[in-house]
Amino acid sequence: MGSLLQPSGRKKPAAGKAAGRRGDNNRIYANPLPLTFLYPLPSSARSVLGLLGLTLAKIDTPQVHGVLDRATRSVWVSDRTESFILWRRGFFGKGDLSRSEPSWLNRQVNARRAAAANRLTAEEVTAKRRAERKQFKLDRARAIAAVAAEAEALFESEGRVVVPALSGPNIPSAATWKPAPREETELPATPNDDTPAVEDEEPFPDDIEHLQLTLPEAFFLLWNLDCLTIEDPDTNHLLSVQKIWTEFQAAYLAPPAFGLSLPIPELQFDNPFLINYIVYHHYRSLGWVVRGGIKFCVDYMLYKRGPVFNHAEFSVVVCPVYEDPEDQAASKVDLHHAKPFSWSWLSTMNRVNTQVFKTLVLAYVTIPARSRLSSEALQSPACLQHYSIREVTVRRFIPARMRD
Template sequence: MAKRNNKQQLNKIYANALPVTLSSEKYGIALPNLFPHNPISWLFYLVRLVQVNTLYSVPQSTVELVNVKYEDSIFKVTDEESIAKLWRSGFFGKGTLSRSEPTWKERTINRLNLEENEANVVSMEEVTSKRRDERKKFKTERSKLQDLELKERKGDISADEAIQLENLRNVVPNLRSANFKPGFGNDNKDTVIRLEDLELIESNILIKNLEFLQLQAIEVFFLKFALNVVQVSNLTMKQLFYECCLLVENSPSPNVTNKFILDYVVYHHYRSLGWCVRSGVKFGCDQLLYKRGPPFTHAEYCILIIPNDGKEKYDWFEMAAKARVIGTVKKSFVLVYVDFPTQAKFDLLWNSEEYEDEGQRFHDILHSYKVTEVLYRRWAPSKTRD
């Protein structure tokens, strides 16, 4: 029951897949189901479609854009409301003082027993730490049990050790089946205040939030180009694209095989298919694909992006090493080859003055790239022999 309630709570928190407001959410008016064989359903559908598009304004047009600061080659969001919006609606960015979800403030309030935390929710970092401690304790007790059982089989066990063995046989199975569930409340009654904590609290309230949300370049451009929900330091879309390219390759004009462009093409491709895309640097790849997001399940696929230019970017040893690491963490390894246009065609679209809408310019540029996926499987002789 607790697991079910926790899942329902996560579904409520992360209900939106993207940080956009739909008409059906704001006005409670959704398009009805359409049955091709029923003329009345067609009529009702058209009436509702005209009603939504004429009587109501587009909700997203009235939403204030999220302010993203571009400082020292870093894209950052400091407003707490914007941080929560971008993380809970698509899992964009990473907390600079957290593993992924920006929970430094909540963890600090829990640690210092401050008054500001109303719900006092246990963060994912605390859940992981608790589970690791329990697993470590289980392995220690299991090791003791195995040593005593070995002595018992050899007939070299004392009376005190026999009693200890019997107790461990009752305790170890319970430790193994123990499952820490995230809940509410702080059981830590011994609050340790460090010297640096004194600058953060006043009257038992946290007055400073040292954490901000750091966004990848591909995430920022997706939020600007595909969704138009952010404003980046007063940069136009073309200026933002150029700055993102400069982060990877310093050149007067973007190159057709710039790493940022190739990464963004793949990122946009999978985001448009409904996947949650995160950085894959910790597994030695470019991107990770989640079916829903980090709080729900582990990533299912590891993506390695390769420009399809006929050159060998990775040798056999590097590919085998990546496949071994990815296979060890029980994920599927996907090689994504990106076909790109000629530099002349790219420069023509980039420098053209015919575009009044910058979005159309980048639509044409990115549309000239093609994505091909290959599922890579590591051959294991012990599993495939006759």
């Protein structure tokens, strides 16, 4: 099914801003998927073959090893090289100690070097700027409260009505306010020149961070790109595609059992893994970079190229719809957004995403009726052909801007 989504009119950054960084990003994140194409022939020969509709390109498929973690419903990739392959070729997964890119080790190294050079790291600079902004707001609020108290005192003593001013020499502004200087602390005594310097530099720590893939991401890499193998943590054996398909569904139907081989529960057509994977596969197949959207209270965020290039264009909310209402009444799965949500929730969600220049999309996934399909169909990914997706784009109505 084709998508009708079109990029929004977000303003692009200035041409001279961080041009060098963008050039590095174009080089580092040149591949949109882990698969790469190798061309053994020169460009002239490739152009001739292209006119004939032929190609001799070879597909290089990397092999990444992951371990299934049933407690977090995710797949862990511990090898640093393999983690960067998945991140830099499609932005798959996230570091468990990072916000997105697995950069914990780089941050530790930068912090060590910044401390040796007596300078602040980027995270410390950001924290300092936020603290100063918070202090400015507190100082401004105190100044405004003092002016209001003075006006009330004049009214009580002299009967004069004075409107409290919100600006002036006594009220700080963003252009004139400066943070108060910090009190100087007593520095430790420095050794004499005759004392030999002792180097006590600790070695850099080992990388303890792993890349964490969601189950839809892991199955997309496994089933569509064939570049991921998944290991069972209990048996240390590789899982087959058939076993992974049922394991991923069972992860949402039963609590994790460590060290126990419990039977797979009865599979359901409204399994949350199926619903989320269908939407993830749909937009990934259309060329979008799909990331989690919990930051903006949605299910997915859609990027045109990736989070290092630009902001997300669309916010997607997955809305399951039962083909047969009786299946919903008899379902044992508490499916998120299966029940109609209120207009206040929709208005709030739309307002949040509109303020950050994102278009809200409601992706309705139709769940097939159990009356026309057997539960045996869920044993294979072929059951996905019985699901369908409809997209509804929601835009915020602003009367003052939309009168024409």
